Amino acid sequence: VARQSHQKQTPDFYDKYGNAVLASGATFCVAVWAYVVTQTGIEWSLSPVGRVTPKEWRDQ
Amino acid sequence: MSKAVGWGAPRDAGWALPRPVEAGRSHEGAALEKAVGRAWRAPALWSLGSSAFSVTGLADPGRAAAAASREMFFRAAWSLVLRRGGLGSRGIHSPGDTAHSKGKMPPYTNYHAQRSYPMPDEPFCTELNAEQRALKEKEKGSWTELSHAEKVALYRLQFHETFAEMNRRSNEWKTVMGCVFFFCGFTALLIWWQRVYVFPKKPITLTAEWKAQQLQRILDMKGNPVQGLASQWDYEKKQWKK
Numbered sequence: 001v002a003r004q005s006h007q008k009q010t011p012d013f014y015d016k017y018g019n020a021v022l023a024s025g026a027t028f029c030v031a032v033w034a035y036v037v038t039q040t041g042i043e044w045s046l047s048p049v050g051r052v053t054p055k056e057w058r059d060q
Numbered sequence: 061m062s063k064a065v066g067w068g069a070p071r072d073a074g075w076a077l078p079r080p081v082e083a084g085r086s087h088e089g090a091a092l093e094k095a096v097g098r099a100w101r102a103p104a105l106w107s108l109g110s111s112a113f114s115v116t117g118l119a120d121p122g123r124a125a126a127a128a129s130r131e132m133f134f135r136a137a138w139s140l141v142l143r144r145g146g147l148g149s150r151g152i153h154s155p156g157d158t159a160h161s162k163g164k165m166p167p168y169t170n171y172h173a174q175r176s177y178p179m180p181d182e183p184f185c186t187e188l189n190a191e192q193r194a195l196k197e198k199e200k201g202s203w204t205e206l207s208h209a210e211k212v213a214l215y216r217l218q219f220h221e222t223f224a225e226m227n228r229r230s231n232e233w234k235t236v237m238g239c240v241f242f243f244c245g246f247t248a249l250l251i252w253w254q255r256v257y258v259f260p261k262k263p264i265t266l267t268a269e270w271k272a273q274q275l276q277r278i279l280d281m282k283g284n285p286v287q288g289l290a291s292q293w294d295y296e297k298k299q300w301k302k
Contacts, residue, residue, distance in 0.1 A: 007221070009228070014231035014234060015230075018231035018232070018233075020238075021238030022235070022237055022238040022241075023238075024242075025240070025241035025242040025245070026238070028241065028242060029241040029242065029244045029245035029248070030245075032248040032249060032252075033245065035252075036248045036249075040255045040256075041255065042255050048271065048289075049289065049300060052271060053272060054273075055272035056276060057273035
């Protein structure tokens with residue numbers, strides 16, 4: 001016999017707002033980290049392989 | 061065939077016994093004595109466990125007695141914590157988290173049940189009105205004479221929730237993870253502030269133009285040609301190897 005609740009449970013805080021808190025927290029985290037990583041000028045020292053085009057340096 | 065009667069409505073619904081009369085309870089002062097007193101009448105399992113714990117592994121009877129009394133003290137203290145709800149009945153998080161019922165208001169006792177402590181010493185409702193007292197009297201007789209509804213009412217007097225209700229899942233993890241993500245995002249703001257106000261000026265060697273020229277110089281010198289940087293460069297086609 002499957003267990004069942006015998007009283008009607010009123011929604012608690014987590015039922016009402018859990019999804020909203022989770023979604024907004026995750027969105028905020030992703031958005032602000034994407035901005036900080038790409039737009040603030042922090043040097044991550046990524047590998048130049050496949051990314052940087054070498055430039056002639058002996059012309060001076 | 062009688063109509064099926066479910067577990068029934070909550071205590072404050074129409075058919076059920078009326079809400080117990082509100083009455084002031086002052087048990088704070090005597091809580092500890094009561095807890096210690098109850099510890100001595102603790103369920104058989106606990107006293108068995110405590111005596112087993114104290115007897116095995118201790119050769120000296122004097123130390124065994126001291127350990128038994130220490131054991132009893134800790135059991136009393138723990139059952140006091142459980143009974144008073146410790147940090148508050150909402151605060152205790154048992155492993156394998158289940159939903160929290162709303163905290164109980166007076167005149168109900170400080171009753172906390174969880175899967176690992178399912179049958180507290182005190183009943184859930186201790187202040188009974190006349191109808192409930194009559195029912196408790198009837199309970200002292202033959203149980204076959206109790207109707208289904210009366211048995212349910214007695215259960216609800218003794219216990220706050222059924223096992224199914226007590227162990228129900230909750231959505232608390234969503235709030236927890238949402239707050240975790242929020243604080244991770246807040247950390248990014250701190251790092252941003254640090255970049256603006258703490259980091260020194262970017263040296264010239266880290267500008268894009270300088271790095272491009274530095275890369276060409278390393279390739280001219282064939283730096284790490286076996287497995288490293290120069291090995292990734294195609295010198296004939298003057299591009300990165302695919």
